Amino acid sequence: GLPEQVTIYEVGPRDGLQNEPSVVPVEVKAEFIDRLADAGHKVIEATSFVHPKWVPQLADADELLTRLHRRPDVRYPVLVPNPRGLDRALAQGVDEIAIFASATEAFAAKNLNRTLESQFVMFEPVVARALDSGVKVRAYVSMCFGDPWEGPTPIAQVVAIGERLLGLGCHELSLGDTIGVGTPGHVTALIRAFRTPERLAVHFHDTYGQALGNTLAALAAGVTTVDASTGGIGGCPYAESATGNLATEDLVWMLRGLGIETGLDLGKLVSTSVWLAELLGRPSPSRVVQALSKG
């Protein structure tokens, strides 16, 4: 059966804005995050403490955190790849981080300048020190279904990397379909191959229009945390074929129809997406935003 409640892990300010051709001013980012909290989001991935040359769009991470109006009932995790990123995050009082591993050799090289093996050399001390400092750690694993250079990713390879990340002490593992090539049968098979589906989250990019179908398959397989980006913005600068994430509005529409509680105000999400689309200079790709914002 399907869960009664689903946690939506909002990635718009991070995954969405990391891939925008134009750099969004820091005060607009802060307002975006405030609006997401106003709409009822309880987990908002705010930004990344990565190398500013690798992702110039998020080079203002330190300043953004000083401008956040943090609410006690909202979590604001940030991406951290390495010790330098953790130093920066801790200096801003962050209490939850996300590391991001690759399931494939090619993407580990492109996204992290590491091998499948040496990415763990980078992550292990980060997770250990974060946990010691009372900081919770989520782990992502990217290219879980396929990779532009290596083709389909073997399920056993994803499970091996994913269980190793959980074994470091990460509380949650988000399975990333970075380029959106997964389909529902593949999703079911991958989730069933893990020993602990309750610790999994799913992270679908909607390149091939499969994100909602994949999400339904994941929920039926026992997953209760779903990543999404308000307005469906997003992509990965180190995987050209990646497009936006599953739109939060599309997800909320489906879950509402299923009678699953999210606590989100769809009207406020849509008006936030319309506001952001105007600033970004292009319409939201979300079908629900398009349908609900027609005059």
Ligand code: HMG
């Ligand atoms: P590297 O070049 O191997 O770095 O990059 P390094 O460790 O050799 O350090 C080189 C220099 O960079 C040093 O400076 C460091 O201090 C500095 P120097 O001593 O030469 O003057 N440096 C930093 N400065 C600021 N902040 C830092 C930092 N780290 C090093 N954190 C590295 C390795 C991991 C840093 C680099 O590859 C990187 O930043 N990668 C990030 C790429 C990225 O952000 N990709 C997008 C996010 S992943 C994604 O979108 C997928 C996801 O959504 C899930 C899905 O869809 O599947 C999560």
Ligand code: MG
């Ligand atoms: Mg992503």
